[in-house]
Amino acid sequence: MNNPVLRIDRVTKRFGAVQAVKGVSLDIDKGEFFAILGPSGSGKTTLLRIIAGLETPDVGTVHIADRDVTRLPPYERRIGMVFQDFLLFPHKTVSKNIAFPLKMQGVLATGQDEQVRWALDFVRLTEVADRYPHQLSGGQKQRVALARGLVARPEILLLDEPLANLDRELRKEMEVEVRRYQVELGIPFVYVTHNQEEALTMSDRIAVMDQGLFEQVGPKLEVYAKPANRFVASFVGSANRIVGSLVDVNGETASLDWDGEVLNVVRPNGAEKGDRVELFIKSERIRIDKPGDGESVNSTENRIRGRLLDIIFKGQYADYLVRLNNGAEIVVSDTPDISAVSRSDEVEVSWQVDAGDCFAVKGEATPQVSDN
Amino acid sequence: MSATALTSLRHDQRFRFALLTFPGALFVLVFLILPLLSIVVFSLWRTENYEIISDWNIENYKVILTTATYLKFLGRSVLMALAVSAICLVYAYPVAYLIAKHGGRFRLILILLTAAPFLTGVILRVTAIQHILGPIGLVNMALTTFGIEPIEVLMYSNIATAIGLVYLWIPFMILAIYLSLLNFDFELLEVAKVCGAKPWRAFIELTWPLNRMGTMIGIILVFVPTLAANVTPKFLGGVNGSLYGNILDHQFGATGTWALGSAMGVVLFVVSLVFIVIVWRSVNLRRSGFTGMESRQ
Numbered sequence: 168m169n170n171p172v173l174r175i176d177r178v179t180k181r182f183g184a185v186q187a188v189k190g191v192s193l194d195i196d197k198g199e200f201f202a203i204l205g206p207s208g209s210g211k212t213t214l215l216r217i218i219a220g221l222e223t224p225d226v227g228t229v230h231i232a233d234r235d236v237t238r239l240p241p242y243e244r245r246i247g248m249v250f251q252d253f254l255l256f257p258h259k260t261v262s263k264n265i266a267f268p269l270k271m272q273g274v275l276a277t278g279q280d281e282q283v284r285w286a287l288d289f290v291r292l293t294e295v296a297d298r299y300p301h302q303l304s305g306g307q308k309q310r311v312a313l314a315r316g317l318v319a320r321p322e323i324l325l326l327d328e329p330l331a332n333l334d335r336e337l338r339k340e341m342e343v344e345v346r347r348y349q350v351e352l353g354i355p356f357v358y359v360t361h362n363q364e365e366a367l368t369m370s371d372r373i374a375v376m377d378q379g380l381f382e383q384v385g386p387k388l389e390v391y392a393k394p395a396n397r398f399v400a401s402f403v404g405s406a407n408r409i410v411g412s413l414v415d416v417n418g419e420t421a422s423l424d425w426d427g428e429v430l431n432v433v434r435p436n437g438a439e440k441g442d443r444v445e446l447f448i449k450s451e452r453i454r455i456d457k458p459g460d461g462e463s464v465n466s467t468e469n470r471i472r473g474r475l476l477d478i479i480f481k482g483q484y485a486d487y488l489v490r491l492n493n494g495a496e497i498v499v500s501d502t503p504d505i506s507a508v509s510r511s512d513e514v515e516v517s518w519q520v521d522a523g524d525c526f527a528v529k530g531e532a533t534p535q536v537s538d539n
Numbered sequence: 540m541s542a543t544a545l546t547s548l549r550h551d552q553r554f555r556f557a558l559l560t561f562p563g564a565l566f567v568l569v570f571l572i573l574p575l576l577s578i579v580v581f582s583l584w585r586t587e588n589y590e591i592i593s594d595w596n597i598e599n600y601k602v603i604l605t606t607a608t609y610l611k612f613l614g615r616s617v618l619m620a621l622a623v624s625a626i627c628l629v630y631a632y633p634v635a636y637l638i639a640k641h642g643g644r645f646r647l648i649l650i651l652l653t654a655a656p657f658l659t660g661v662i663l664r665v666t667a668i669q670h671i672l673g674p675i676g677l678v679n680m681a682l683t684t685f686g687i688e689p690i691e692v693l694m695y696s697n698i699a700t701a702i703g704l705v706y707l708w709i710p711f712m713i714l715a716i717y718l719s720l721l722n723f724d725f726e727l728l729e730v731a732k733v734c735g736a737k738p739w740r741a742f743i744e745l746t747w748p749l750n751r752m753g754t755m756i757g758i759i760l761v762f763v764p765t766l767a768a769n770v771t772p773k774f775l776g777g778v779n780g781s782l783y784g785n786i787l788d789h790q791f792g793a794t795g796t797w798a799l800g801s802a803m804g805v806v807l808f809v810v811s812l813v814f815i816v817i818v819w820r821s822v823n824l825r826r827s828g829f830t831g832m833e834s835r836q
Contacts, residue, residue, distance in 0.1 A: 221729055241732040248733040254726055258748050267744070271735035315734065 170233055172197050172355050173218065173323055178227030180213055187213040189379035190227065195323075195357060200349045202358045202366035202387075205376035206402070211359045214376070215325050218357065220244050232322045242271070247316030251328040253308040255300040261311050262287070262296045268319040286314040289348070306337045313348065324349075326358045330365060342368045363403050367391060375399045397526045400447035407453070407497050409446040410528070416440050420466075420520065426493040430469045432525040443528040451500040452522040455487050457508060458515045470517040473497070475510055489516055575808070582802035589795040599802035609786070609803070616783035617810065619697065620765040623704045624712075627761045628754065630705070631712035636746075638713075639720035650717055653710045661707065665774045668703045672775065695777020703771045708764060712757035719753020755818045763811045783807065 171194035180188040187210040195201050205211045216222040218229060220241035228237045236244050247268070255264050265286050269279045287293045290310040300308060309329060316324050329345070330338045346369045349356045360366050366373050367387055374384040375398070383395040394400035401408060414429065415422040421434040423444060432446055458472060473491035485503035490496050499516055508514055582600070584593050603609045638649045656664055671677045672693040679689035692698045723746065731741035747754075769784030776782065787807065790800025 219733055221733070241729070242735045242737055244733075245735075246733060248730070250726070250730065252726075254724070254730045256727060256730075256745060267731070267736075268734035271731070271737075271740060271744075319735070 171195055171230075172199075172232055173357070174228075174230040175214075175218065176228045176230075178214070178217055178224045178229065180210075180217060180222060180224050182213075186379055188217065188224070191376075191379070191381055192227075193374065193381070193384070195355050197355060198353045199355045199372060200346065200358065200370045201355060202360060202370035202373045203376055204360060204363055204366040204373050204403070206361055209376045210379040211361075211376045212327055215327055215357065215359045218323075219246060219248050219325055245319075245322050247319065247321035247324040249309075249312045249316045249324070249326045249329045251331050253300075253312045253332070255308055255311055255315075257300050260297050260299055261292060261303070264300070264311055265314045265318050267315060272319055274319075282318055286318040289317070289351075290314045290344075305333050306341065309333060309341060310344075313345070317348065317352065320352075321354065324354060324356045326356060328360055328362075329358075331360070331362070338365070345369060367403075373403075375402060377402070394447070394524050397445055397447075397528070400445075400524045400526065404449045405498070405500075406447040406449045406524075409448070409495075409523075411444065411446070413438060413440050413442050413444055421525075423525070426495060428471055428491065428493045431466055431520045432523060433521055435525050435527045438527040444525050445528055446523050446525045448518055448523040450486065450498045451484075453497070453499040453516050453518045455489065455499045455501055455508065456515050456517070458513050467520050468517055469520065469523075470515060472513065472515050475508055475512045475514045477510060478503075478508075487514075489514060491516070578801045578804050581798055582805045584798050586796045586798045591797050599799045600806075602799060603802055603806055609783075612781065612783040612786050613806070613810070615697070616766050616768070619701060619704070619768070619782060620762045623701055623708065623765045624758045624762045626701070626705050627709045627712040628758060631709055631716055631757065632754075635713045635716035635720055639717050639723070640725055650714065653713045656706075656710065661770055662774075664707065665703055665771050668699075668706060669774050672699050672702065695775065695780060697772075697776060697780050699775040699777075700768075700772045700780055700782070703775045704765050704768060707771060708761040711760040715753050715757030715760060716750065717753075719750040719756075723750055752822050755822050759815055759818055762814055766811055766814075767807055 173193070173195040175191060175193040177190045177192050178188055179186070179190050189210075191210075191214060203211045203214065213222060217224050218231075220236065220239060220243075224237065228235060230236065231244060231246065256267065259267070262283055266279050266283045269282055274282070283296075284293075287296055290313055292307060292310050292314065295303060295307060300311070303311065309332075312329070316326075326345070330341050333341060342365060345356070345358075349369075358366070358370060370387055372385060373387045373390045375382045375390060377398050383390055383399045390399065391403055394403060400406060409423070409425050409430070411423045411425040411430075413421045413434075414424045416434055416439060419434055421432050421438065421444075423430045423432045423446060425446075430446065432444070435442075435444055438444060455475075471491050471493075473489040475487060476490050476496070477488040479486040479488065480503055482503075484500050487499040487501060487508075488496060489499060497516060581591060583595050583597065584591055585596060585598065586592070634653070638646055642649050669676065673679070674689065674694050676693070678693060682689050693702075727745050727749070728738075728741045731745055732738070736744060767784050767787075768782060769788045772780050772782040772785055773788075776785075783803070787800055787803045790796045790803060
């Protein structure tokens with residue numbers, strides 16, 4: 168029987184009038200890199216603090232390695248944690264910072280030295296062992312924080328936006344580095360972030376969180392490619408959002424009126440003619456051509472004419488900003504050398520019907536809110 | 540920039556520096572350095588029939604350092620200052636800690652309340668204490684009313700003096716520790732807990748060392764005035780409870796031996812200075828986490 172390392176069962180936490188976490192359940196297995204992705208205020212940090220024992224849930228339980236730790240203080244949970252602002256101890260050297268958890272957990276001095284040396288080597292910081300935190304660069308500080316979190320071989324490592332304070336280039340480097348730590352150590356990492364790129368780069372599974380609830384939990388490719396609802400579709404990946412009403416439904420498919428353009432879409436569950444819907448299409452799933460190039464129109468495809476407003480060169484790809492004939496603007500990501508289109512040219516954009524994710528807008532008309 | 544332009548810029552900055560520092564420097568010179576110097580000078584002269592005579596000698600110091608009574612009083616004052624500082628520290632730390640950590644938006648009001656006694660003068664406050672601790676004071680009156688023996692040590696003793704001094708100086712200790720804790724990142728304690736530290740370990744490993752500077756300032760602010768105390772022991776200490784400050788005071792009053800008094804003042808100053816140096820050397824400024832230190836970055 169392979170029990171999960173971390174099991175969260177129907178955890179709820181309220182701060183005054185704000186319900187930060189609303190009955191969330193989750194299992195995380197050994198060796199898993201799990202990201203909790205959500206905007207600020209979604210409750211993701213509160214959930215992480217509940218796992219750490221820095222907050223106590225109002226309802227629900229937390230099990231770590233088959234032990235009910237719900238009522239245990241953080242210092243009895245055998246966990247590691249890495250914080251956004253590093254939070255190194257300013258009066259201790261790098262070595263002493265890293266040795267701290269070992270010292271607190273009563274590891275003998277000789278064992279401490281050996282493990283600190285291992286950790287320093289592991290995060291490649293041996294040469295700054297005797298420096299103080301204020302003498303380190305941002306990346307070095309975060310490595311020290313990671314080493315401090317890992318040195319005592321915790322059951323699980325919790326990371327609270329650890330890369331948010333680093334500049335972009337360093338963040339890219341650290342993403343690879345953090346992933347390496349997790350793979351080599353084989354302990355689960357629970358990584359909280361608002362940055363979808365980080366979550367998609369590093370994790371195995373992602374939970375997308377909003378307003379105290381998980382909107383979708385699944386392997387990262389699934390979350391990216393098959394968003395479960397409007398929130399996930401708009402939050403993960405860079406998608407064009409198209410709002411309109413269904414003018415026709417026909418079995419699995421439907422037609423959407425988007426300011427005068429009629430688009431074929433996959434029919435959302437239970438949606439009927441006249442319902443308001445939102446269609447999300449990731450910009451890399453749209454193609455751009457010169458008009459008349461890829462003619463053969465068929466019903467599995469949408470094809471709209473427009474005028475190219477701008478090309479934003481990004482290196483490996485480029486974003487093409489197109490004003491469509493219905494007045495709306497749309498972003499298309501494609502190879503930067505898409506031959507011979509230039510600004511203010513007449514173009515045609517197209518996408519496969521099943522490339523878009525269409526959801527019924529529930530709100531004013533139908534007040535119930537989906538919470539899966 | 541040309542060399543002359545640079546020179547004139549430097550000149551300009553120096554002028555501004557002088558202009559800014561002049562008022563403060565003048566104040567310190569007139570009201571601190573000159574009186575101190577005059578005391579040093581007087582201490583090397585002698586007094587005869589209530590008159591001070593400029594006759595250079597070190598007789599006053601010899602008297603102080605060889606007379607058992609003076610040394611005894613000095614020793615008593617040092618002990619008193621150490622004890623009062625220690626009591627204030629133990630008492631003030633939790634108060635400052637609670638206000639800094641849990642005071643929320645009432646922090647400022649709470650900390651100002653600790654200074655409320657300053658709304659009246661020292662004499663009034665000490666007299667109030669006298670009326671609580673003395674033979675016909677609140678405590679002993681209450682006890683005798685119920686037929687219980689009054690507590691002797693509360694009446695005109697060094698213990699009564701210590702209670703009074705703690706009462707007088709504790710706001711400084713609370714304030715110094717509080718200001719230090721304001722700069723302390725309490726999140727570090729969460730890190731420590733996650734690392735496996737029980738709360739008391741986290742205090743010893745982080746809170747105490749990272750706030751040592753503020754704590755030491757508090758200790759100095761209590762120790763130095765306690766060492767020189769004379770009003771409090773006069774009111775609360777009784778006939779046998781005199782401290783160094785009382786006999787020092789005496790030299791300028793009844794006996795009129797100003798030169799000896801000055802020498803005693805200099806000795807007091809030196810003892811205070813030695814204490815401050817000892818305390819100061821125990822603090823590592825750069826890594827104490829105190830305001831404006833680069834370690835915060």
